Amino acid sequence: MAQAVQETLSGTTAGQVGEQGLASRAIAAITGRAVILVPYLWLLIFFLVPFGIVFKISLSQTTIAMPPYTPVFNWDDGISGFLANLRELSFENYTWLLDDALYFNAYVSSVVIAGVSTFLALLIGYPLAYAMARAPGSLRPLLLMMVILPFWTSFLIRVYAWIGILKPEGLLNQFLFWIGAIDTPLQIMNTNTAIYIGIVYSYLPFMVLPLYATLEKMDFSLIEAAQDLGCTPISAFWKITFPLSLPGVVAGSLLVFIPAIGEFVIPDLLGGSQTLMIGKTLWNEFFSNRDWPVASAVAIVLLLILVVPMMFFQRAQARAQEQGR
Amino acid sequence: MKSLGSIRRSFAPWNDPEARPYIVFENVTKRFGDFTAVNDLSLDIYEREFFALLGASGCGKSTLLRMLAGFEEPTSGRILLEGQDLRGIPPYRRPVNMMFQSYALFPHMTVEANIAFGLKQDGMPKADIEARVAEMLKLVRLEQFARRKPHQLSGGQRQRVALARSVAKRPKVLLLDEPLGALDKKLREATQFELMDLQQELGLTFVVVTHDQEEAMTMADRIAIMDKGQVMQVATPAEVYEAPTSRFVADFVGNVNMLEGTVAERSEKTATITGASGARIVVENAGDAAAGSEVAFAIRPEKIKVSSRPPAAGVPNVMEGEIWDLAYLGDMTVYHVKLSDGQVVKASALNSARITEDQLSWNDKAWISFAPDAGVVLTR
Secondary structure, eight states: OHHHHHHHHHHHHTTOGGGHHHHHHHHHHHHHHHHHHHHHHHHIIIIIHHHHHHHHHHTSOBOSSSSSBOOSSOOTTHHHHHHHHHHHOOSHHHHHHHHSHHHHHHHHHHHHHHHHHHHHHHHHHHHHHHHHHHSOTTTHHHHHHHHHGGGGSOHHHHHHHHHHHHSTTSHHHHHHHHTTSOSSOOOOTTSHHHHHHHHHHHHHHHHHHHHHHHHHHSOTHHHHHHHHTTOOHHHHIIIIIHHHHHHHHHHHHHHHHHHHHTOOHHHHHHSOTTOOOHHHHHHIIIIISOOHHHHHHHHHHHHHHHHHHHHHHHHHHHHHHHHHO | OTTHHHHHHTOOGGGOTTOOOSEEEEEEEEEETTEEEEEEEEEEEOTTOEEEEEOOTTSSHHHHHHHHHTSSOOSEEEEEETTEEOTTOOGGGSSEEEEOTTOOOOTTSOHHHHHHHHHHHTTOOHHHHHHHHHHHHHHTTOGGGTTOOGGGSOHHHHHHHHHHHHHTTOOSEEEEESTTTTSOHHHHHHHHHHHHHHHHHHTOEEEEEESOHHHHHHHOSEEEEEETTEEEEEEOHHHHHHSOSSHHHHHHSSOOEEEEEEEEEEOSSOEEEEETTSOEEEESOOTTOOTTOEEEEEEOGGGOEEESSOOOTTOSSEEEEEEEEEEEOSSEEEEEEEETTSOEEEEEEEOOSSSOSSOOOTTOEEEEEOOTTSSEEEOO
């Protein structure tokens, strides 16, 4: 689009050599604005429009048809038909979510599982990131590479591999037998423990990388200064290192929490049939029950659960930043 | 002005055989892998002294300071503070505080909180902390900036916060790592005197690390000049300048002419040195230079007189040459005189008269002369 504008502009100024400077400035102004438009266009096409479609479906009713929901906007019957359709729309699917405890439990369970996983990832990721940040400069690219390396294999394959490790006759149980730690196999597969292992394993890099980025920037003479002023190494960590790494902690936690809450593959493969997570519920509604409107309502509510706290958080952060200036 | 500090106070415990040193480095060696940062170094520092460790980067001066602070332990040897061996005492239990080169101010805390930080660690009562913080803010004239964060301050203000934070706990020794390194020249000069006043006012022992000889000369009571992990000389600024004990020190501090030669004759007081070209120099400060030994005669440019006519007969140490180069610096003129043997000698003359009666120009014939006691003979 910007290019087209540029072409028309240069076409009109071709004969007017004297106004070349003015024209090029105008072009620059327009392309400048066009560049800003690109992310908005991206958001519009790939977020807002799909969101609108899903929201629209969530207001309709399920039918046996193709697609399996009552039409929302139908222009075939003219204005009256459109209005009739519009009247059909209802928030019934949302009240349905409230009525059935299944959904509420699934949401709560997802939040809990995602929360615990995030905390565990932080617990494991922080020392990792800290050690990486304090490693000799020549070693850091290698360590960074090792964190990123698992991404070179398909996520699905890596989760499948955990089945081989965790199942009753799997590698972990064999190893524990061999060292004599157990005499009956541990039942890890198809439990929440397996889900935690899967989520923490899969999303650990998302925790480590932002933490590493903030810790790596930190001036370690600050810790020496704190110790010089009477802090033990442990209290220096809590008073200096940790508060200064908070942006990394928050970024890492969000990067783990958000995908973990809607996670489907890991609970489906490792958690077995009785696991309750919203991603699985969503999948069931969509593919097993073919109830697209309810599935859409579930998705919209999930989005609200994620977006609202994030917006509050961002506003708080912006305000804190303004005060800091 | 150079030795003003020590004259004003007539403070010289190092000359007093009764005085006990406050800090003692005893054969301290520090190795990092194959690299020896500090090599079998011994040094005494006295209470209330303003002591400077001067040297080029990598000479071990910062390592020495960090060992005193407790961030590094000596590989061998001992460090004593008030007679107590510091080995094994972690930094947070040592009665010393450090002002870091980067200032290391806590960016998430206000100026106030930064200064109060060390006091809180000591569990000082809240009211006392407030009083002490207010006192410190007043000392460094930052009262209006108490609630600012470090990034809202200028470089000079940050430097003062760092200083206030490091003296707030009233340490026995204050360590300063390149305290003025990050300031521009004007501010640095003003701050040098502020630091001296502060040291007087608080009566603390200051150990400062610097690579800037002017800074060390201005502020310190004594200077230790370091090279390759060893102390080359410890002396007052005036002694370091006027009576260096080695070629390294003479060359490191200020400008110097180094005339290499052999001691031809040696008497109780004087020595005669013959240069490579056969020029003879009679000098008085010959130290322990024995006849026949290879020595360097070090003489500062301002101690050499340049004239356009040969000096009267009987004036010792006259050499003939031509003006090779000259630089008019306003307050003084620097001459580079090429002697007949090819060596170029630097000489400087204060332009005390408005127009010098004896004006010299490029390629003019010139004579240089100096008194027998104007320089020193160096054997090392």
